[in-house]
Amino acid sequence: MLAAVIHDARDVRAEERPDPTILTPGDAVVRVVAACVCGSDLWPYRGVTPVKRPRPIGHELVGVVEELGSEVTSAQVGDFVILPFTMSCGVCQSCRAGYPAACDLVTGFGGKDRDGHPVDGAQGERVRIPLAQHSLFPVGRSEAEIEAAGLVPHLLALADVMSTGYHAAFSAGVSAGDTVVVVGDGAVGLCGVIGARLLGAGRIVAMSRHDDRAALAREFGATDVVAERGADGVAAVRDLLGPSTGSGGTGDLADAALECVGTKESMDTALDVVRGGGRVGFVGVPHLAPELSVRRLFDRNITIGGGMASARHYMETLLPEVLSGTIAPGKVFDLELPLADVAEAYAAMDERRATKVLLRP
Amino acid sequence: MLAAVIHDARDVRAEERPDPTILTPGDAVVRVVAACVCGSDLWPYRGVTPVKRPRPIGHELVGVVEELGSEVTSAQVGDFVILPFTMSCGVCQSCRAGYPAACDLVTGFGGKDRDGHPVDGAQGERVRIPLAQHSLFPVGRSEAEIEAAGLVPHLLALADVMSTGYHAAFSAGVSAGDTVVVVGDGAVGLCGVIGARLLGAGRIVAMSRHDDRAALAREFGATDVVAERGADGVAAVRDLLGPSTGSGGTGDLADAALECVGTKESMDTALDVVRGGGRVGFVGVPHLAPELSVRRLFDRNITIGGGMASARHYMETLLPEVLSGTIAPGKVFDLELPLADVAEAYAAMDERRATKVLLRP
Numbered sequence: 001m002l003a004a005v006i007h008d009a010r011d012v013r014a015e016e017r018p019d020p021t022i023l024t025p026g027d028a029v030v031r032v033v034a035a036c037v038c039g040s041d042l043w044p045y046r047g048v049t050p051v052k053r054p055r056p057i058g059h060e061l062v063g064v065v066e067e068l069g070s071e072v073t074s075a076q077v078g079d080f081v082i083l084p085f086t087m088s089c090g091v092c093q094s095c096r097a098g099y100p101a102a103c104d105l106v107t108g109f110g111g112k113d114r115d116g117h118p119v120d121g122a123q124g125e126r127v128r129i130p131l132a133q134h135s136l137f138p139v140g141r142s143e144a145e146i147e148a149a150g151l152v153p154h155l156l157a158l159a160d161v162m163s164t165g166y167h168a169a170f171s172a173g174v175s176a177g178d179t180v181v182v183v184g185d186g187a188v189g190l191c192g193v194i195g196a197r198l199l200g201a202g203r204i205v206a207m208s209r210h211d212d213r214a215a216l217a218r219e220f221g222a223t224d225v226v227a228e229r230g231a232d233g234v235a236a237v238r239d240l241l242g243p244s245t246g247s248g249g250t251g252d253l254a255d256a257a258l259e260c261v262g263t264k265e266s267m268d269t270a271l272d273v274v275r276g277g278g279r280v281g282f283v284g285v286p287h288l289a290p291e292l293s294v295r296r297l298f299d300r301n302i303t304i305g306g307g308m309a310s311a312r313h314y315m316e317t318l319l320p321e322v323l324s325g326t327i328a329p330g331k332v333f334d335l336e337l338p339l340a341d342v343a344e345a346y347a348a349m350d351e352r353r354a355t356k357v358l359l360r361p
Numbered sequence: 362m363l364a365a366v367i368h369d370a371r372d373v374r375a376e377e378r379p380d381p382t383i384l385t386p387g388d389a390v391v392r393v394v395a396a397c398v399c400g401s402d403l404w405p406y407r408g409v410t411p412v413k414r415p416r417p418i419g420h421e422l423v424g425v426v427e428e429l430g431s432e433v434t435s436a437q438v439g440d441f442v443i444l445p446f447t448m449s450c451g452v453c454q455s456c457r458a459g460y461p462a463a464c465d466l467v468t469g470f471g472g473k474d475r476d477g478h479p480v481d482g483a484q485g486e487r488v489r490i491p492l493a494q495h496s497l498f499p500v501g502r503s504e505a506e507i508e509a510a511g512l513v514p515h516l517l518a519l520a521d522v523m524s525t526g527y528h529a530a531f532s533a534g535v536s537a538g539d540t541v542v543v544v545g546d547g548a549v550g551l552c553g554v555i556g557a558r559l560l561g562a563g564r565i566v567a568m569s570r571h572d573d574r575a576a577l578a579r580e581f582g583a584t585d586v587v588a589e590r591g592a593d594g595v596a597a598v599r600d601l602l603g604p605s606t607g608s609g610g611t612g613d614l615a616d617a618a619l620e621c622v623g624t625k626e627s628m629d630t631a632l633d634v635v636r637g638g639g640r641v642g643f644v645g646v647p648h649l650a651p652e653l654s655v656r657r658l659f660d661r662n663i664t665i666g667g668g669m670a671s672a673r674h675y676m677e678t679l680l681p682e683v684l685s686g687t688i689a690p691g692k693v694f695d696l697e698l699p700l701a702d703v704a705e706a707y708a709a710m711d712e713r714r715a716t717k718v719l720l721r722p
Contacts (some may be wrong), residue, residue, distance in 0.1 A: 093613045094637030094662075102637020102662045171664060252454045267655070276455030276463020279666070286655040294628070294647040298668040301455075301463045303532060305640070305664025 002361065003124025004342040006057045009047030010350075014342045017056065020128035023117050025071040028132035030063040030081060033143065034156050035123045035359045036333065037345050038085075039186050040285050045346050058123025058359075059085040059109040060159040062152060064143050065136065066126070075136040080146055082137045082319075083122070083129060084311035085109070085160040090134030100134070101308040107131060122159075123342060125361040137315050141323075153330025153358055154322045157191065158315050161356065162329035164283045165191025166318060167309035168258035169199050172281030176200035179252075181237055181273045182222070184260030185213040187332040187356040188283060190220055192258040194327050197221035198317075205240065205254065207233055207269070213355065216331060230265060234272045254278060259306070262286050271302060282306035333358040363722065364485025365703040367418045370408030371711075375703045378417065381489035384478050386432040389493035391424040391442060394504065395517050396484045396720045397694065398706050399446075400547050401646050406707050419484025419720075420446040420470040421520040423513060425504050426497065427487070436497040441507055443498045443680075444483070444490060445672035446470070446521040451495030461495070462669040468492060483520075484703060486722040498676050502684075514691025514719055515683045518552065519676050522717065523690035525644045526552025527679060528670035529619035530560050533642030537561035540613075542598055542634045543583070545621030546574040548693040548717040549644060551581055553619040555688050558582035559678075566601065566615065568594055568630070574716065577692060591626060595633045615639060620667070623647050632663060643667035694719040 003017045020029050035058050043049040044057075065079045075081055087107040088100035095103050107113045110121040113130040120127040129135055139146065139155060146152060165188050174180055180196040182189050185208035196204050197220070205224045206217035214225045228236045238251030255278055259270035262284025270280045283306050297304065321327045335354040337345050338361075345357040364378045381390050396419050404410040405418070426440045436442055448468040449461035456464050468474045471482040474491040481488040490496055500507065500516060507513060526549050535541055541557040543550050546569035557565050558581065566585045567578035575586045589597040599612030616639055620631035623645025631641045644667050658665065682688045696715035698706050699722075706718040 097616070097636060097638050099636075099638030099662050102660075171662075255458070275458060275460075277458050277460030277671070282655070282659070286659050291652040292655050292658075294643070294653050297653075297665070298643070298647050299463075301460050301532075301666070301668035301671070303664065303666025304658070305662070305666075307659040307662035310638070310662070 001125035002339055004057050004121060004339065005054050006044055006051055007054045008051050010045060012045065012057065012343050012346045014340045017124065020120055020126050022067050022069050023128065024115060024130065025069040026130060026132055027069040028065055028072055028075070028129045028136055029067040030061070030083065030127050030129055031066050032061045032063040032122065032125055032127060032361050033080070034152050035061040035339070035361070036156055037123070037349055037357045037359070038160060039188065041346070042350055043285070045350060056110045056121030056124060058121040060156060060161070061122040061127065062156045062159065063127070069132065072132045072136070074133050075138045079138040080141060080143045082139060082155055082158050082315060083135060084137065084163070084315065086308065086311070087129065087131040087135040088312055089131055095134070098313045099310050100312045101310040105131060123339065123359055125339070135312065137312065139319065151322065153333045154328055156358065157329035157332060158311065158318050158322065160309070160311055161187045161332060162191045162194065162318060163311035163314040164188050164309040165193070165260070166195035166198065166314050168192045168260055168281040168283040168306060169195030170281065171283070171305040172256040172258055173279045173303070174199040174201050174256050177202040178255040179203040179205070179241065181205045181207065181254040181257045182260060183207050183257060183266045183270045183273070184284065185210060185217060186260065189258070189260035190216055190332050191329050192260050193217050193220040193222050194329055196258065198321065198327070205237060219331070230269060233269055237273050256281065260284055267292070271296065274302060277301045280304040283309060332356045336360060362486035363700055365418050365482060365700065366415050367405055367412055368415045369412050371406060373406065373418065373704050373707045375701045378485065381481050381487050383428055383430050384489065385476060385491065386430040387491060387493055388430040389426055389433055389436070389490045389497055390428040391422070391444065391488050391490055392427050393422050393424040393483065393486055393488060393722050394441070395513050396422045396700070396722070397517060398484070398710055398718045398720070399521060400549065402707070403711055404646070406711060417471045417482030417485060419482040421517060421522070422483040422488065423517045423520065424488070430493065433493045433497070435494050436499045440499040441502060441504045443500060443516055443519050443676060444496060445498065445524070445676065447669065447672070448490060448492040448496040449673055450492055456495070459674045460671050461673045462671040466492060484700065484720055486700070496673065498673065500680065512683065514694045515689055517719065518690035518693065519672065519679050519683065521670070521672055522548045522693060523552045523555065523679060524672035524675040525549050525670040526554070526621070527556035527559065527675050529553045529621055529642040529644040529667060530556030531642065532644070532666040533617040533619055533640045534664070535560040535562050535617050538563040539616040540564040540566070540602065542566045542568065542615040542618045543621060544568050544618060544627045544631045544634070545645065546571060546578060547621065550619070550621035551577055551693050552690050553621050554578050554581040554583050555690055557619065559682065559688070566598060580692070591630060592633070594630055598634050617642070621645055628653070632657065635663060638662045641665040644670060693717045697721065
């Protein structure tokens, strides 16, 4: 089969690899209908994370079940399924608490499973899925229906980017009437706008300096856009929210902020843009934001939470919203390419010619 | 009047100071009925925080209003009041959001107010209270009634230690049925047990190695006590909570932890003792825990929040619980001394001969 393999920085190739097979009774094999490139795939692509040896890449896919191990009863051959970007057991304490991303047996794509077997990347024609019983998420509609309804991009978004945006809003404790600032206008930030809206935010300020992304943020529910960054961005938010009725004289700040980038600057902005007692949800992989001052949280009573989204858990909330047409997160895909052109997919995202690229095997 | 002044490490004296007077129309003067020594007062006493020049000390008091500035209408002369350990305006965004500890004009005891006037310490016979309109919290009973009912210690606890323990539990998002670990068996940790119980925790594990404090923790609502610390303490919690029904094989962890000490070790324990997706509330002043790894939060999806408690806000919840006898946080006071013996009060707490000392002017 054809699958994407990253060999080194800026060297991703579509190449032939062995077809996956069932290796344990808990496995499934899924034929990939669509996959995509994640902002976090750009870390190794850009050389920020070293690529020690060639490995299959990609962790977002929707597809059709082709084979099932003898212990898997949660789906049937032929089912159209979404895969969360991490596989999980469904029974450990973290899974039961709604945090399968922190599963005791958490297993990612492109590495090895807990039995030591290699796990395929999601950017390929087929993928072996370990921990399939809990990880397969059947949509309940046929492939033909889904394709005819144009649902593929929206369902694919639930595999990671929409779930991650929702996790940012959930982790920031967004609730009815909150004023929320979304830091980052990438695909995750845009989905964070959707997440904040689903959780009832009254006002959503998207920090964006790209007209096309700002327009999509507004379509997704942003009420305001601020183009400035850093301290200027915080000042612009204060101006926007208006002078406080209290004694400070300056403008108000947000109740919550979603940190959807993962750099020190974006984290600083998220922390500075919330009021005393405010909340920050962070989902940007913190490659460049290693340390946080406890004192800084203490002095302003800020709560911070986040991490890898428990996509498998959020799908239960988000799938009905997609099927009813309430949300259309697949609009973050602004380029679709055949899997064979995966190198161009990475280049387009790296050069910001595309927000997020959908790949068709 | 007599008031406590810290001159240097291990040098606190009760000495004569000028009687306070009304300096602005927003002031009040309160006659102190009882004050006390806080764990955070021990930082300068132990020389951890340098004492640059002699200054009045103490930030917890209950008393009776003696004089009111012309703008103060929230209390009357003769009212028995509790003072939160920080004064606040009540109208700025943070105050309106329920976080007066992060007030735009937040003002502490023993320093200067926003007008540059000195503010007395709480360990004295009388105190001028700036921002009195919002900061005075009338109890609604007379001094004689309160003394007769033995309520003074319980009301005094609301000024800081009980509110701070409650804030730890609130910041950890404790909700019905949660399993909660309380790290720290000082007065704040003990009040954290009460806070967790009020918020509906199903199981409360107090980490304590002192028999008397462990006994009080149980009286306050702790269901279990663990004496071990650090990694041994985490292992003991796992043993106590029992093997997971999931796939991990080891025991479960807590849903939430309250960090009530403020050291690196206690923060590490709090972070390690919660499950994936768990929550940490921290109220220990972080003198010794300066930095937190964002990656560590990210990898286990931990939410952390806390800081100075908004005592003024929590009093609205906690006062009825004290008056109804549901909680008795004043039991953390295990020594009562006259103000003149303030040096002995500090020494007793420093040497752990007392958990918390109540001072009577």
